[in-house]
Amino acid sequence: xxxxxxxIWTLNRxxxxxxxxxxxxxxxxxxxxxxxxxxxxxxxxxxxxxxKVGSSPVYFLxxxxxxLEKFSQHLKSKEKDAYLLLKENKFLADKNLHPAxxxxxxxxxxxxxxxxxxxELFWRYFTVPEEEFxxxxxxxxxxxxxxxxxxxxxxxxxxxxxxxxxxxxxKEEIEEKPELIIIEEIEEPKVKQKKEAKALNIFxxxxxxxxxxxxxxxxxxxKHNEKFFDKIKDFLGKKSIEIFGIEGFNxxxxxxxxxxxxxxxxxxxxxxxxxxxxDLINAAKKASSLGLPYTILSLGEMPxxxxxxxxxxxxxxxxxxxx
Numbered sequence: 001x002x003x004x005x006x007x008i009w010t011l012n013r014x015x016x017x018x019x020x021x022x023x024x025x026x027x028x029x030x031x032x033x034x035x036x037x038x039x040x041x042x043x044x045x046x047x048x049x050x051x052k053v054g055s056s057p058v059y060f061l062x063x064x065x066x067x068l069e070k071f072s073q074h075l076k077s078k079e080k081d082a083y084l085l086l087k088e089n090k091f092l093a094d095k096n097l098h099p100a101x102x103x104x105x106x107x108x109x110x111x112x113x114x115x116x117x118x119x120e121l122f123w124r125y126f127t128v129p130e131e132e133f134x135x136x137x138x139x140x141x142x143x144x145x146x147x148x149x150x151x152x153x154x155x156x157x158x159x160x161x162x163x164x165x166x167x168x169x170x171k172e173e174i175e176e177k178p179e180l181i182i183i184e185e186i187e188e189p190k191v192k193q194k195k196e197a198k199a200l201n202i203f204x205x206x207x208x209x210x211x212x213x214x215x216x217x218x219x220x221x222x223k224h225n226e227k228f229f230d231k232i233k234d235f236l237g238k239k240s241i242e243i244f245g246i247e248g249f250n251x252x253x254x255x256x257x258x259x260x261x262x263x264x265x266x267x268x269x270x271x272x273x274x275x276x277x278x279d280l281i282n283a284a285k286k287a288s289s290l291g292l293p294y295t296i297l298s299l300g301e302m303p304x305x306x307x308x309x310x311x312x313x314x315x316x317x318x319x320x321x322x323x
């Protein structure tokens with residue numbers, strides 16, 4: 001109990017620490033310090049970080065979680081890019097992110113906290129409270145119909161005024177020369193023409209409205225199969241294979257760059273149990289275009305015919321045509 005209290009006191013004074021730091025401060029071996037820290041974690045008196053520095057996690061008191069920032073320098077390159085982007089913006093919408101950044105945010109669980117709003121996935125920086133989040137406003141475009149009406153209205157008003165002036169002038173002429181009754185016959189067609197012109201102008205405006213109102217339908221976004229991606233990521237994680245680039249990602253196929261034993265490769269993973277010759281040829285073409293060796297993953301075993309074909313081609317030095 002005295003050793004445990006001493007470890008708690010050390011963590012309270014120094015903040016988040018590695019087992020090697022606790023061992024040095026308490027005169028214990030790293031093995032015993034790790035064992036005591038694990039016991040304290042099971043008692044929920046100490047927290048364990050998701051990230052690792054070397055092969056060891058960081059231990060800290062619950063009230064010191066914000067001090068984990070000083071260990072962010074140990075993040076890998078892509079994870080560090082995601083960390084800095086999230087820290088700068090405080091909140092990020094997952095749908096707007098590059099796939100590699102989206103993957104990296106899922107790996108830095110100490111700093112990136114996911115949450116949902118209106119069915120959409122967002123990320124917040126771990127020291128920023130969720131209450132500060134505000135849904136981005138959707139800007140509405142001004143209605144083009146209103147613009148056309150405003151442009152056309154002055155012309156209509158001018159025409160109406162002109163028609164009124166013509167009527168007034170003709171009325172004056174009638175009053176001055178009552179004997180010229182024929183002017184009444186001329187007056188009606190002129191006003192009628194103006195009204196017909198006005199009606200035609202309004203008709204043209206309505207026609208323009210109907211044309212402008214038609215807008216192209218937006219394309220629906222295809223959602224990626226994240227379960228399949230997570231399955232591949234877990235599989236590679238168990239084999240200590242690092243993902244450092246995403247070339248393609250859809251429902252049935254995942255193309256990523258990996259590092260296995262410090263060798264860069266192209267991995268093509270198929271979300272199906274049976275691989276065809278066409279799949280094998282396409283995978284070879286993709287790897288050839290990037291100048292990388294490649295490996296294939298699938299949910300099932302390679303067909304026997306495919307294995308036989310691969311074995312037959314392995315030691316083939318050349319194939320020539322007899323002329």
